[in-house]
Amino acid sequence: MNLSGAEIIVESLANEGVDYLFGYPGGAVLHIYDALDQQQKVEHVLVRHEQGAVHAADGYARSTGKPGVVLVTSGPGATNAVTGIATAHLDSIPMVVLTGQVHSNLIGNDAFQEVDSVGITRPCVKHNFLVKNVEDLAETLKKAFYIATTGRPGPVVVDIPKDVTDPNVKIPFEYPEHIDMRSYNPTRKGHPGQIRRAVEMMLSARRPMIYTGGGVVLGRAAESLTELTRKLGYPITNTLMGLGGYPADDHQFLGMLGMHGTYEANMGMHHADVLIAIGARFDDRVTGNLEKFCPNARIVHVDVDPSSISKNVKVDVPIVGEVDDVLRDMLRVLDETGGEPDRESLDAWWKQIEEWRSADCLSYKGSDEVIKPQFVLEKAYEITRGEAFVTSDVGQHQMWAAQYYRFNKPYRWINSGGLGTMGFGLPAAMGAQLGNPGADVMCVTGEGSIQMNIQELSTCLQYGLPVKIVCLNNRYLGMVRQWQEFFYQGRYAMSYMEALPDFVKLAESYGHVGMRIEKPGEVEGALKEAFAMKDRLVFLDFVTDETENVYPMIPAGAGQNEMILV
Amino acid sequence: MRHIISVLMENEAGALSRVAGLFSARGYNIESLTVAPTNDETLSRMTLVTRGDDQIIEQIQKQLNKLIDVVKVTDLSEARHIEREIALVKVETRGGDREEVKRMADIFRGRIIDVTDSTYTIELTGNGEKIDAFLEAMGSMPVTEVVRSGALGIGRGARSLQA
Numbered sequence: 001m002n003l004s005g006a007e008i009i010v011e012s013l014a015n016e017g018v019d020y021l022f023g024y025p026g027g028a029v030l031h032i033y034d035a036l037d038q039q040q041k042v043e044h045v046l047v048r049h050e051q052g053a054v055h056a057a058d059g060y061a062r063s064t065g066k067p068g069v070v071l072v073t074s075g076p077g078a079t080n081a082v083t084g085i086a087t088a089h090l091d092s093i094p095m096v097v098l099t100g101q102v103h104s105n106l107i108g109n110d111a112f113q114e115v116d117s118v119g120i121t122r123p124c125v126k127h128n129f130l131v132k133n134v135e136d137l138a139e140t141l142k143k144a145f146y147i148a149t150t151g152r153p154g155p156v157v158v159d160i161p162k163d164v165t166d167p168n169v170k171i172p173f174e175y176p177e178h179i180d181m182r183s184y185n186p187t188r189k190g191h192p193g194q195i196r197r198a199v200e201m202m203l204s205a206r207r208p209m210i211y212t213g214g215g216v217v218l219g220r221a222a223e224s225l226t227e228l229t230r231k232l233g234y235p236i237t238n239t240l241m242g243l244g245g246y247p248a249d250d251h252q253f254l255g256m257l258g259m260h261g262t263y264e265a266n267m268g269m270h271h272a273d274v275l276i277a278i279g280a281r282f283d284d285r286v287t288g289n290l291e292k293f294c295p296n297a298r299i300v301h302v303d304v305d306p307s308s309i310s311k312n313v314k315v316d317v318p319i320v321g322e323v324d325d326v327l328r329d330m331l332r333v334l335d336e337t338g339g340e341p342d343r344e345s346l347d348a349w350w351k352q353i354e355e356w357r358s359a360d361c362l363s364y365k366g367s368d369e370v371i372k373p374q375f376v377l378e379k380a381y382e383i384t385r386g387e388a389f390v391t392s393d394v395g396q397h398q399m400w401a402a403q404y405y406r407f408n409k410p411y412r413w414i415n416s417g418g419l420g421t422m423g424f425g426l427p428a429a430m431g432a433q434l435g436n437p438g439a440d441v442m443c444v445t446g447e448g449s450i451q452m453n454i455q456e457l458s459t460c461l462q463y464g465l466p467v468k469i470v471c472l473n474n475r476y477l478g479m480v481r482q483w484q485e486f487f488y489q490g491r492y493a494m495s496y497m498e499a500l501p502d503f504v505k506l507a508e509s510y511g512h513v514g515m516r517i518e519k520p521g522e523v524e525g526a527l528k529e530a531f532a533m534k535d536r537l538v539f540l541d542f543v544t545d546e547t548e549n550v551y552p553m554i555p556a557g558a559g560q561n562e563m564i565l566v
Numbered sequence: 567m568r569h570i571i572s573v574l575m576e577n578e579a580g581a582l583s584r585v586a587g588l589f590s591a592r593g594y595n596i597e598s599l600t601v602a603p604t605n606d607e608t609l610s611r612m613t614l615v616t617r618g619d620d621q622i623i624e625q626i627q628k629q630l631n632k633l634i635d636v637v638k639v640t641d642l643s644e645a646r647h648i649e650r651e652i653a654l655v656k657v658e659t660r661g662g663d664r665e666e667v668k669r670m671a672d673i674f675r676g677r678i679i680d681v682t683d684s685t686y687t688i689e690l691t692g693n694g695e696k697i698d699a700f701l702e703a704m705g706s707m708p709v710t711e712v713v714r715s716g717a718l719g720i721g722r723g724a725r726s727l728q729a
């Protein structure tokens with residue numbers, strides 16, 4: 001079969017099982033658009049801003065486990081995509097981004113819409129390529145998908161000069177079945193000796209803590225993690241990225257840890273004697289002050305990326321491998337050796353944990369007058385029976401969503417943790433909805449964040465995406481306001497959101513349903529009404545308490561046992 | 567501690583900038599860096615001299631290994647190895663100390679590779695310390711140009727870095 005470069009791209013995507021391609025056209029990619037137009041296998045989703053395309057692909061990836069795929073033009077198309085690429089990179093999301101490039105003869109000449117896309121994206125991708133010959137195209141795409149989806153996942157950019165997609169140059173096409181790279185061989189299996197040592201250490205614990213992160217979700221290991229945790233009977237906490245990796249409604253679950261984590265999770269970490277870290281990277285939002293972090297613990301760390309291990313915190317038993325493989329091996333060793341945890345110490349430990357838990361750190365003062373943001377999320381959880389795919393923007397609302405919507409399954413919680421990108425929520429919800437047709441998809445946002453990619457309301461109409469936007473409108477860049485209240489003596493520099501639009505009219509003018517909810521008594525009814533509209537996007541503008549803060553909180557530089565409770 | 571790290575990588579456009587970018591983005595220090603193709607022309611060999619405590623050197627090696635183009639990484643300083651650097655040093659000789667310059671080059675087993683009425687250019691090979699010592703010894707002479715290659719390194723004996 002002889003194909004042009006443009007056709008090779010489309011065929012390669014089809015071979016990779018890509019159903020949606022999120023993108024925006026421009027001069028350098030017109031040959032590719034022409035080829036897309038002549039086939040039915042890959043559906044192109046036209047966004048309204050390239051950042052939206054990347055976040056949408058990201059939301060698709062996080063909610064399905066399949067790589068997200070993006071197509072943008074050269075120059076401004078590529079630079080607009082960078083925030084999305086960096087967002088995916090920090091959270092290790094599998095993604096392939098195709099960027100158009102100027103004609104290869106013109107590269108380096110400051111040509112029209114030329115930027116060095118490979119250079120600009122290099123620090124925020126897992127890898128990138130510039131394809132110089134059409135003969136290299138299929139193999140490069142194969143490599144891109146392979147690299148993006150294996151080992152520690154991440155975004156891969158493939159920069160393609162216009163002449164490489166020339167419709168008049170046809171070459172024989174065959175998509176490679178598999179790829180072998182001498183320089184890239186991610187480890188799957190953990191070292192058996194290390195796994196045995198880890199199990200011994202785990203069983204010797206008197207005050208154990210299991211601390212798991214995004215790696216469990218990315219590595220599809222929720223099942224094996226749940227089995228191991230139940231078998232051991234140990235307390236478990238998840239990072240912001242790890243939520244859903246273990247059922248939140250389960251008794252052994254202590255909630256999220258870290259800066260806005262629960263009292264019991266952070267106290268448990270601080271007093272643990274053995275810490276079992278799985279697919280988590282000891283982020284500074286989790287550890288707080290490193291000098292004070294887990295002062296008495298011996299640490300087991302399972303991660304597929306060796307550079308995550310002993311990066312911030314030195315560990316005692318490092319295990320490099322895929323979480324699911326390692327957890328299953330641990331279960332096998334436990335079975336074979338018949339080893340049992342020290343039940344007596346464990347009972348005492350649980351007693352202590354229950355004492356911390358009884359502080360009920362997530363309780364908040366309800367109100368009949370003004371809507372409390374926490375209340376909205378509790379109700380949303382009830383009404384969607386905890387089954388919704390929840391995307392979030394960045395700010396206080398993100399933390400409340402993490403705290404009050406209890407995630408019992410992986411892939412349901414979709415947020416930008418590493419980069420903290422405002423504007424992520426709405427486009428990510430589009431991707432999640434396309435990847436999960438028929439499911440409830442809710443975007444939790446703030447009046448600040450939603451305005452960063454509000455134009456995607458138009459995309460939602462075009463593709464009939466019935467996302468429910470839950471806007472916790474506190475008239476403030478609330479997370480900024482909170483820090484100014486705590487650390488800048490209430491000098492609220494530039495955190496008040498003046499001149500807000502009427503979101504109801506705005507939603508309506510985009511062809512959607514808008515609701516404004518001002519009283520606590522209306523919250524439940526509005527949510528029920530909105531979620532009953534199965535085929536409409538509903539923008540729920542909740543006017544919430546503008547003074548509410550996110551608690552608990554560990555101030556920057558403090559230890560995990562030094563929380564502000566209320 | 568000073569470490570000499572050898573990296574074997576795919577001989578691809580941009581591979582060097584990935585390494586340079588990694589070092590600047592993560593704030594690692596680079597004392598010198600040299601790179602050229604090997605006997606297998608699909609591979610480049612890079613020698614990096616850096617400083618850091620054990621934890622930093624461990625991270626540097628892990629981060630280098632993480633680069634998709636990198637095939638192998640080794641810290642030569644961990645075992646017996648040979649280090650060589652070449653320096654080209656141009657000295658002004660109008661003042662009449664040609665004899666002294668020649669003598670100094672001989673002592674350090676340097677070779678004079680270019681001669682004009684007013685200059686000598688000396689080629690010197692050795693480890694970094696030797697070259698430092700030579701430049702120090704030349705202290706009083708009018709040295710006008712110093713070009714150093716940066717260190718190259720190879721393990722002693724059978725130990726070798728291969729794809």
Ligand SMILES: Cc1cc2nc3c(=O)[nH]c(=O)nc-3n(C[C@H](O)[C@H](O)[C@H](O)COP(=O)(O)OP(=O)(O)OC[C@H]3O[C@@H](n4cnc5c(N)ncnc54)[C@H](O)[C@@H]3O)c2cc1C
Nearest residue numbers: 213214215219240241258259260279281304323417418420
């Ligand atoms: C406003 C705001 C507040 C925040 N507050 C908190 C907070 O209170 N608490 C909190 O936890 N976070 C918080 N974060 C998020 C924080 O910034 C980090 O993004 C997060 O803590 C990192 O989570 P993680 O350790 O699970 O790592 P991830 O970024 O999810 O990384 C996953 C790790 O797993 C590894 N991995 C991936 N796949 C596999 C596999 N298949 N097998 C094995 N290993 C694998 C990776 O190599 C990596 O080391 C906040 C963010 C924002 C924006």
Ligand SMILES: Cc1ncc(C[n+]2csc(CCOP(=O)(O)OP(=O)(O)O)c2C)c(N)n1
Nearest residue numbers: 395396397422446447448449476477478479
């Ligand atoms: C693109 C971007 N710019 C700035 C910030 C810094 N920032 C973090 S939270 C926040 C406020 C978000 O306000 P809003 O969306 O209204 O959410 P709230 O905190 O009020 O719930 C800001 C400005 C960011 N995270 N992302």
Ligand SMILES: [Mg+2]
Nearest residue numbers: 446447476478
């Ligand atoms: Mg707000």
